[in-house]
Ligand SMILES: Nc1nc2c(ncn2[C@@H]2O[C@H](COP(=O)(O)OP(=O)(O)OP(=O)(O)O)[C@@H](O)[C@H]2O)c(=O)[nH]1
């Protein structure tokens with residue numbers, strides 16, 4: 001790769017404002033997070049560096065300052081995409097940082113699901129990214145524009161694009177040129193890597209979906225930031241089995257602004273929007289402007305987010321007390337060894 005400017009790497013004023021001495025800085029962008037090091041891209045090309053803390057604290061797309069092969073500092077993120085990791089004890093898992101647009105990829109087939117799209121939109125909103133819904137496999141369905149209409153109805157912020165990922169990936173170029181970063185998320189098998197390959201010119205593996213249930217085979221296993229042919233950046237991610245949100249209540253409320261905008265008009269400040277007199281939300285359901293299913297999906301996401309956010313806080317407390325027990329156990333066995 002030839003030398004490139006910081007701006008071409010996605011560097012903006014919000015990063016330069018975090019660095020006081022421009023002459024001594026060596027900024028680098030994280031392209032991959034490995035267990036014991038980071039893969040980076042600097043204006044001189046690719047390199048690697050070790051971190052002073054766990055690499056799990058870094059995300060693909062992060063900006064760091066390096067001193068030789070050591071990371072000295074991570075710059076504040078402009079956007080941060082995260083979810084609750086899998087498993088009952090899991091914490092918050094970083095997906096990507098400093099992403100301008102989050103492409104929520106779904107196919108125009110069995111994968112299309114309004115509740116799932118709302119979940120991803122809430123993630124985009126709490127991350128601070130512009131949301132884009134990309135509906136793939138338009139070549140395999142009769143009326144792809146019906147899917148696009150349903151997707152755009154979910155939030156006024158959303159643009160939905162329908163395409164055949166194998167031949168029309170260039171429709172996404174406006175979001176990944178001029179140093180702009182686009183990340184692709186969605187279920188396995190929807191065509192994320194097919195889009196990435198066309199937009200970047202690399203050839204990562206893609207695989208046919210299963211014939212019996214149209215589900216993908218979880219082909220991509222790591223996240224990576226790659227340059228696009230259009231002069232921007234693309235992050236492909238492994239397909240998600242399910243997306244659990246945490247600390248996303250503001251994002252959820254932003255996606256469901258049609259409901260939250262009604263709340264100030266309710267007669268009671270503590271209205272639960274069930275059967276209270278003067279409830280503006282129930283009035284909207286009664287006059288047909290609000291779908292009762294959407295109200296239920298909003299409640300469900302908020303409830304789930306609250307439980308997940310609490311359980312993450314509890315998991316942190318548990319791991320702190322386990323560490324304490326472990327340290328005390330080590331002290332005790334040392335003491336015993338001395339005595340014997
Ligand atoms: N007909 C058609 N096939 C597509 C389209 N997009 C993807 N495919 C096919 O769908 C299969 C899965 O595509 P991938 O790009 O591997 O899907 P992915 O989202 O990266 O999947 P994971 O890496 O498992 O998350 C491949 O066989 C692709 O050729 C499309 O728009 N039209």
Ligand SMILES: [Mg+2]
Pocket residue numbers: 192193194205206219220237238239
């Ligand atoms: Mg893939």
